[in-house]
Amino acid sequence: MRWEALFADLEAEFGAEAAREQNSEIQEFVRIERARQSLMQRLARHVGTRIDVQLLGAERIGGRLAGIGKDWLMLQHGGSEELIPVQAVAWWAALEAGRAPEPGERRVRFSQALRVLVRDRARVSVGGIDGQLLASGTLDQVGQDFLEVALHARDEFRRPGALLGRTVIPFAALARVRREG
Numbered sequence: 535m536r537w538e539a540l541f542a543d544l545e546a547e548f549g550a551e552a553a554r555e556q557n558s559e560i561q562e563f564v565r566i567e568r569a570r571q572s573l574m575q576r577l578a579r580h581v582g583t584r585i586d587v588q589l590l591g592a593e594r595i596g597g598r599l600a601g602i603g604k605d606w607l608m609l610q611h612g613g614s615e616e617l618i619p620v621q622a623v624a625w626w627a628a629l630e631a632g633r634a635p636e637p638g639e640r641r642v643r644f645s646q647a648l649r650v651l652v653r654d655r656a657r658v659s660v661g662g663i664d665g666q667l668l669a670s671g672t673l674d675q676v677g678q679d680f681l682e683v684a685l686h687a688r689d690e691f692r693r694p695g696a697l698l699g700r701t702v703i704p705f706a707a708l709a710r711v712r713r714e715g
Contacts, residue, residue, distance in 0.1 A: 573620065577602055580628045585609070588624040589709040591665030603642040615713045617651075619644050622663050622709040644705065648676040651713060655692065658683065660703060661710040669701040673711070680704050681711075 577599070586596040587609065595618075597611030607623075609616040651658060651673045659670040660683060669683040672692040676682075683701045690696040 574602060574604070577607060577626065579633055580630070583628060583630045585626050585628045587618060587626045589618070589622050589661070589665070590624050590663040591622075591661065591709050593661060593665050593709065595710070603644065603647055606644040606647055608647075617644075617647055617711045617713070619705060619708055621706075645676050645678065648673065648681055648711065651711070652676055657688075657714045659712045659714060660708060661712070662703075662707050663709045664707075665709070668703050668707065671698075671701075674700065679706075681708075 580599050581602060583599060584596065585599050586594060587607075588594050595609055595611070595616055597609035597616065600608045600610045600615065602608070605620050607618050607620065609618065652675065656673055657671065658673050660668045660681070662668045669685060670688065671683045671685040674682045674684045674692075681703055683703070684692050685698040685701060686692055686696045687698070
């Protein structure tokens with residue numbers, strides 16, 4: 535009986551050591567996978583959930599993460615949509631844990647997402663990374679690294695007689711582009 539107890543003890547020790555080694559390998563694998571993850575991949579887990587975003591200019595926006603692209607995210611709240619370049623995000627937080635992201639690489643760039651607003655002749659307000667309103671009007675043109683807004687009164691449509699001027703804004707100054715309803 536002593537030998538049986540000794541062998542049972544040794545087997546239990548070997549089993550515990552094997553379990554510790556396997557657990558350690560799993561933890562190391564998880565650490566490696568997390569280290570390879572980009573900010574946009576991490577954010578992709580929260581598409582469809584509510585998040586809060588702090589912009590560099592101290593403006594804080596909360597809403598449902600409606601979509602992400604290669605270098606931008608879109609929040610929906612109230613009746614508006616916010617297109618936010620990722621370089622303007624100071625931090626974001628989510629209440630929900632998120633889910634596994636859909637496979638595939640996000641290819642639509644910020645400039646391409648803005649061109650949809652140009653096509654729709656969308657009325658927008660543009661916020662800067664300093665927290666100030668940079669322009670309000672109709673998005674007229676999107677270049678490689680800038681956008682142009684035709685300025686007009688909020689209750690006017692973009693017509694030649696209603697134009698107050700145009701503002702050209704480099705992407706580097708942008709914190710958000712809000713599509714107004």
